[in-house]
Amino acid sequence: MQIADRPRAAASTVVAIVAVAALARTLFLEWLPGINGDEAWYGVNVQELLGGGTPFWHTGIGNPLSPLYSGQLLALSTIFEPSATVLRVPEVVLGLLAVALAYPLLRRSLGERPALIATLLLAVSPTAVAYARLGWDPSGTPLVTLLAIGCAMLDRPWLSALACVAAWSVHPTNVFAFPIVAAAWAPHGLDRWRACSDVTRARLKVVAIVACVAMVPVAAWAAFRVAGNPNTSLPSISMVIDRVTSPSLWANRAWGFVNLLSGVSTVLHISGPLPATASLSANVFIAVIALLTCAIGWPVLRAHRYAPWLLVGMLIAFAGFHVVAMDVALTPTAERYGVFMLVPMVLALSLGIDAAWARRPGVAKAATAATTALMVAMTIGGYFVPLYTRGGDAMTTYRTGSVEPKRAALAFIEADSRGAGSVRVVADGWWIYWTLRYLAGANGRIHVDVVPGSNMPGGTHPAGAVPRAVPSPERSYLVSFEGGTLPEDQSGALFTARDRVGRPILNVYAQ
Secondary structure, three states: OOHHHOHHHHHHHHHHHHHHHHHHHHOOOOOOOOOOHHHHHHHHHHHHHHOOOOOOOEOOOOOEOOHHHHHHHHHHHOOOOOOHHHHHHHHHHHHHHHHHHHHHHHHHHHOHHHHHHHHHHHHHOHHHHHHHOOOOHHHHHHHHHHHHHHHHHOOOHHHHHHHHHHHHHHOHHHHHHHHHHHHHHHHHHHHHHHHOOHHHHHHHHHHHHHHHHHHHHHHHHHHHHHHOOOOOOOOOHHHHHHHHHOHHHHHHHHHHHHHHHHOHHHHHHHOOOOOHHHHHHHHHHHHHHHHHHHHHOHHHHHHOOOHHHHHHHHHHHHHHHHHHOOOOOOOOOOHHHHHHHHHHHHHHHHHHHHHHHOOOHHHHHHHHHHHHHHHHHHHHHHHHHHHHHHOOOOOHHHOOOOOOHHHHHHHHHHHHOOOOOOEEEEEOOHHHHHHHHHHHOOOOOEEEEEOOOOOOOOOOOOOOOOOOOOOOOOEEEEEEEOOOOOOOOOOOOOEEEEOOOOOEEEEEEEO
């Protein structure tokens, strides 16, 4: 008897999967990886709010703040001292909820087996694991997209719409998931349409026409606003034409999503380089599994109530994203713009494997085992091992040691300046500034400034806010990454934070 036929065994399996997911999302959370300055920005924002200051209500590039993340962070910050763990626990919670809710949310609509497979893959996905360990808004995307799609398939349109609103607040690029959500509800919509009388259908057609006509001036207004915004990242007409007519650009974008599903782009972003053969093999492997299982199980897949609709919704979302998104979207350091597709891809892969199971059980079982093994290998070997053993080789802000480097630098400054009533720390750039400012706290004796001329989207304080007055410093320090442009003479560091193999990451200088 299969697991899917035994509810108690299935429940035990889900509990075990959630336990594995919890371990992957909490192990060494305080220092692995190093704190991203974007994470610390949210922590500073909460500190300002709690301290009676003026917080930001949008990120530096204008995105709204997600209450799912900032609300939890606000509550935790009233209890605990600043730390990487405090910044990351809210997203750990959201990431674990995505895994824990996947099976009960998907079982009725997709079936027992695909719901279990999807739960397993979400638990070990290197992208899902890595994002659940980062305290910033995009990390909540897997949960909100899962809720939106799952509620749509359960014919809970209002709950699904609420999840869509939450998805937009988590990250605006999640609007590209809306066609997938609409497609997931389409079978129920068709059922309701068929049940309507002719009079009701006629009225609904009129309402739809009126709504479309009403949207024309709204769309025109939005287009003029976008055209008048010099900072917009939307493409020009010529770029749109190039993207639509170029097969190679379509292929490159599709390959970017394969990178996201395999976890290659996320590993490159956070942990460091992979051998070219490993990256290529992982991507080809998961692409072949997806295509092979769908091809074998296509008769079953085509007859599924939701699978064809989900695939159509994904194609529409993919096309919209390809035409509108930045060229660099889905590349390492920018793959967050495409995370809206992670859950749909996992669902499609799970449905494909399940469909193949009905025709070639051996192939489907091997595909399940191989996909799981690939994701586990990428999560452990690609993400954890480089960060744990070497401190990582990717963006400097993610590099780490046995103690998180920015925390180690601040601990040195606190000890070295003991007895000084006021201490000024000048941080070289965004990544260091926000992290040190957060860890130092809002009203302590250490005040953090940034090197003049640094790229600080949105500024260090909201427009109109008056920074608190600080006394003249008795001690002053400069903190910069190893190999940075400041100071010119880097031979006189008072302290150096190093990774686990002794390589320097961050230096503290007297100023």
